[in-house]
Each structure stands twice: as C-alpha cells, then as structure tokens.
Amino acid sequence: xxxxxxxxxxxxxxxxxxxxxxxxxxxxxxxxxxxxxxxxxxxxxxxxxxxxxxxxxxxxxxxxxxxxxxxxxxxxxxxxxxxxxxxxxxxxxxxxxxxxxxxxxxxxxxxxxxxxxxxxxxxxxxxxxxxxxxxxxxxxxxxxxxxxxxxxxxxxxx
Amino acid sequence: xxxxxxxxxxxxxxxxxxxxxxxxxxxxxxxxxxxxxxxxxxxxxxxxxxxxxxxxxxxxxxxxxxxxxxxxxxxxxxxxxxxxxxxxxxxxxxxxxxxxxxxxxxxxxxxxxxxxxxxxxxxxxxxxxxxxxxxxxxxxxxxxxxxxxxxxxxxxxxxxxxxxxxxxxxxxxxxxxxxxxxxxxxxxxxxxxxxxxxxxxxxxxxxxxxxxxxxxxxxxxxxxxxxxxxxxxxxxxxxxxxxxxxxxxxxxxxxxxxxxxxxxxxxxxxxxxxxxxxxxxxxxxxxxxxxxxxxxxxxxxxxxxxxxxxxxxxxxxxxxxxxxxxxxxxxxxxxxxxxxxxxxxxxxxxxxxxxxxxxxxxxxxxxxxxxxxxxxxxxxxxxxxxxxxxxxxxxxxxxxxxxxxxxxxxxxxxxxxx
Numbered sequence: 079x080x081x082x083x084x085x086x087x088x089x090x091x092x093x094x095x096x097x098x099x100x101x102x103x104x105x106x107x108x109x110x111x112x113x114x115x116x117x118x119x120x121x122x123x124x125x126x127x128x129x130x131x132x133x134x135x136x137x138x139x140x141x142x143x144x145x146x147x148x149x150x151x152x153x154x155x156x157x158x159x160x161x162x163x164x165x166x167x168x169x170x171x172x173x174x175x176x177x178x179x180x181x182x183x184x185x186x187x188x189x190x191x192x193x194x195x196x197x198x199x200x201x202x203x204x205x206x207x208x209x210x211x212x213x214x215x216x217x218x219x220x221x222x223x224x225x226x227x228x229x230x231x232x233x234x235x236x
Numbered sequence: 237x238x239x240x241x242x243x244x245x246x247x248x249x250x251x252x253x254x255x256x257x258x259x260x261x262x263x264x265x266x267x268x269x270x271x272x273x274x275x276x277x278x279x280x281x282x283x284x285x286x287x288x289x290x291x292x293x294x295x296x297x298x299x300x301x302x303x304x305x306x307x308x309x310x311x312x313x314x315x316x317x318x319x320x321x322x323x324x325x326x327x328x329x330x331x332x333x334x335x336x337x338x339x340x341x342x343x344x345x346x347x348x349x350x351x352x353x354x355x356x357x358x359x360x361x362x363x364x365x366x367x368x369x370x371x372x373x374x375x376x377x378x379x380x381x382x383x384x385x386x387x388x389x390x391x392x393x394x395x396x397x398x399x400x401x402x403x404x405x406x407x408x409x410x411x412x413x414x415x416x417x418x419x420x421x422x423x424x425x426x427x428x429x430x431x432x433x434x435x436x437x438x439x440x441x442x443x444x445x446x447x448x449x450x451x452x453x454x455x456x457x458x459x460x461x462x463x464x465x466x467x468x469x470x471x472x473x474x475x476x477x478x479x480x481x482x483x484x485x486x487x488x489x490x491x492x493x494x495x496x497x498x499x500x501x502x503x504x505x506x507x508x509x510x511x512x513x514x515x516x517x518x519x520x521x522x523x524x525x526x527x528x529x530x531x532x533x534x535x536x537x538x539x540x541x542x543x544x545x546x547x548x549x550x551x552x553x554x555x556x557x558x559x560x561x562x563x564x565x566x567x568x569x570x571x572x573x574x575x576x577x578x579x580x581x582x583x584x585x586x587x588x589x590x591x592x593x594x595x596x597x598x599x600x601x602x603x604x605x606x607x608x609x610x611x612x613x614x615x616x617x618x619x620x621x622x623x624x625x626x627x628x629x630x631x632x633x634x635x636x637x638x639x640x641x642x643x644x645x646x647x648x649x650x651x652x653x654x
Contacts, residue, residue, distance in 0.1 A: 122435065122436065124338070125435060130433060132434025133585070134594045136586065142516040142519060144516075149463075153512075154596065154600055156599060156603045157603060228593040229438075230438055230439065230441065230606055231438065
C-alpha cells in the first residue's frame, strides 16, 4: 500500500529515534516509545511461524517494561556490551485512523569488550504504530528473530 | 553400539585429579578434548538415558523432530502404530545426515543423495537400481535390505517424556532414575496431557557439566539472582530439601517459597533489594496448583542431558547438547497442561520472562558459566573448591551445601575411570 509520504518520513524518523535510544543505552527512555498498554515481544521465528506462544521476552504494558529496565540496570549480572541497530526501510502494510501496521528488517550487532563485533540478532519488527496526541508510539512491537541460537544471553531490549 | 573409538588412544588419558575426592574439580575436566571424547563415549553414548523430547511434539504418525544425543544427530519419529522411535540421522549408505528440517511429517525417510528410503522404524525399504540397469551394475547378490537400516536407539517413554540410549543394555528408565528422583519426575509428569508452548535456544560458551552444576547448586540462586532473593522464590532460609539417586548422578532441589519477605536474614547478601517493588505485580502473579503439594519449586537434574524445571507456574525441560569441551547448546521447551485455562496459560507464559536466555534470573546463569570456563582455560592447574558443607555426598534438608555437585563428580570419576 502507498502511504502519505509525510507519514512515511515520520515513521522512518521514529525508527531512527528508537535505534538511537537502544544503541545509546538510554533505557530509561525506552518505555516512552510505547503506549501505556503496548505489547513488546521478542520471539524466535521458529515459535512465531508455528504459532507457539512462547516468547524470549514478553512485556505487556509500560509498567512491565519499566520492571525490565530495572532488571537490566540493577539485577541481571552480565558482561557489558554495546549494541548497534541497523533498521531497514519500513514497509507500511496497512494504515487507518492513525494506526499503521509496519514491518521492517533489523540487524543488531553486539560488541563485547576485548572481542570483535558480531551479529547478535537478525530479523524483522512486526509493529503497530499509533499516533497519540501528535506523537507516534508503538502499540505492539514484535521482534521476530531469524537467528536460531541466541549467543548466550539477551539482556537489553532490541 | 557404544564404544566407537579405539581404546588404545582412549587409555592414554592421565587423571587430572589431584586427590581421591570429588570436591576439587581440576580445570582439565572442563577443557580437555580427550576427556571430553571419553565423556561422549562413556556417558552420552554409553548406558545413560538422554532426554530427546516430549511426545506431544510428534502428535501423529510420520511426525518427527530432529535433535541430538551427545553430538550425534537423531530423529524422534512416530510410526504408523503410534509408537515412538529414535533413529540416528545418518544414512546407512554414505553417512549423510539426511534430515535437515527440525520438524515435519513424512511418509518415509528418504536420503536425497541416492534416495535410500527408510520407514518410520528405520527399516531400509528400497535402494534405487538395486538390480542394475539393463543387466549392468546393481548391488551384490548378498545385499540384504534388513542389514542396512538406520541405527535405532533404545527408547523409553514415560508419561509423555521421551528418552533414548545408544546402548541397548541400559537399565529401565525407572531403575535409572531411582525411587526418589522418579518421584520428583512423576510430580510434574504424572500422565496428564501436556501442551507445547515453544522453544528457546541459546549457545553457552562453557563446558556442558557447568550447567548441571548450576542446577545442583542451591548456594547461588539466593545470591546471584536478585529476583529470587527479593521475592522469596529461592532463599537460603526457605524450607527445602535436596535428594539424589543412589549413584548421586541425578538430583532434585525442592523448596518452598516464603510467603512474606520482610528483611534480609542473611547478612551481606547484596542482591537483596529491600525497596524493590514491581511496577507490574502480574509478573509474579503466582497461583498455587494442587499438584505441587507444599513445595513451590522442584528442579531435577537428570544426568547427563536434561533439567526438569518447575519454578512456581513456569514449567520447562532444558536439554543440553554438548558441542566440544567448551560449549553447548541449551534448549528450553516450555509447556503447560491440557486442563490449563486461558488465564493459567497466560500466567505460565508471563512467568517464562524469568527464564531462558533473556530471563530475569536465567540470563545470569549463562553468563557466569561463560566466565567460569574462561577461568578454567586461563589456568590449567586450577581446581575448584566445592566444599560448602564439607566433602561428603548425601541428601540434605538445607541449601547451604555443594553436596550435589560432589555427588555428580563422584559418579563421573567412576564412569570415566579418572
């Protein structure tokens, strides 16, 4: 479908801002990209394709997202790493009444200390974006990853 | 078939142990390739049952799942009679690992290289050009289809859980587990129909035994895992007991959640957060299920390759697939029960956030295993110190002990003759 070029541009800018947030590690700002009751889900493609409901991470609502951020910043012990998101061009699948169903490819490169960068997660976002008081927010964000095996652990949001 | 490596080579391994006990494990036990090869032979391909999957993963005849026992690829498949076979994924002709899909449904198993064709029991059904073409070629006169089936493992199915073993002389699964560990198994798997929720797969750069140790170690959860401590899911002061089989190779850690956690009884436990409150209490919306009895958690380590997890409402099997001495894949299969209502299914899925590669508590475990492995690699003369509560092996009614780890290594030394 063809969406209004202006909204396409705004959606692209929205993804660029999201990438910047998670790349810079500004996790305190991360829940602000979502509506109050949004569903954020990281799910293996294997489960998604077979309609198996298990997620690697499934956070429903901003309060649960805030708990996750508390977890990654204060409770989960892990080796430090940077992550770099390369997000492709959003494909707008449907648009009506300020809601946009969007699919977009992503790659996350992880760089741990002392070692070379590595491809960490590769897949697509299957998202629903809504406009709330002139601001775009995710109402649903599914990160469906192709990589069959997670390299040890997944701590930060992707 | 079990011992498939020449014993002359195998016999050259010198024991890396510095003493006769099992409380000080040398680095080589985690890093040495020859020791690892002997583990594959004697443990994974010897008379030990390995978990391969759940019956519900292959609901109908012809349905299969590819997995592995040790490093050997196997196919769990249901035949026309509804029985489950576990067949080695290796064509009898030219060794092709012919099955590449992870799951599927087939009429027969066909190796695409030369179209050798096997039934669900691994029996060779036919070979193209067996009798030659226009009088030329073909298989020798003494070639018999029945001599060239797929390698078939011994299989045990107990209450929906499937185990396999390369050694057909292995004892029954019930004898293998022993009465106490069998009771822990039966507590979750009592014959109720299971429902598959999905998989998590992670590759952990550490020796496979470190994961077994992690779940035989009741010392760490109340220290490393802030969530467990703060919300009372696993604490040193919770009522608990540790059980083993007579060989001390398997174990169960069983405990009871504290209803109210007001302060930290353990001095110096920095992972306790007095002021930590959930923004979303639903994350720990625990509903007691009648089959638990009084216990809220039961973690069973079944030697050598599976952990059965019941931690409050979250249920999983965690399968270990070793990939050399320094890494393994860890496959989580989450499930529920057929009589779960929608709320309970949702609750199990929500509590799954605590576990797996991104879990609030389990993400740490993969990380600490990686760093332990790094330590073993950097100092080959190192030995661990697993002497919390002494050097003996036996059941306990508290958590301040490393007895289960010592038990596993006592058995390991016997089997490995090191």
